[in-house]
Amino acid sequence: MINYSPLWETMRQRDVSTYTLIHKYGINPRTINNLKHNKSITMFTLERLCEILNCEPNDIIRFEKK
Template sequence: MVDYSPLWATMKQKQITTYTLITKYGINTRTIFNLKHNKGITVYTLEKLCNILQCTPNDVLRFIDSNS
């Protein structure tokens, strides 16, 4: 299972809001919904978020073992 909690921590640290992602960087509101609900995103979106936040994928998502 994918968990985007690292994204929210990274955004807080960099002082970037979801509003900023939508208005300044053109991230779709549906993508924000998917992120908030731990749904899948494309590699393109992951790359775009990493470029915006100047971070690595590990700063955006983590994988949780669903067998735990």
């Protein structure tokens, strides 16, 4: 199961809000909704978030066994 809880902590540490992701970096609000509900995102989006937050994929996503 996909879990984006590391993303929210990384964003907090870097003082980046979802508003900033949407309005400054052009992340689609639907993508933010997918992240909030632990739904899948594209590899392009994962790469983009890593660039924006200057982090690694493990700082954004965690895979958990069901």
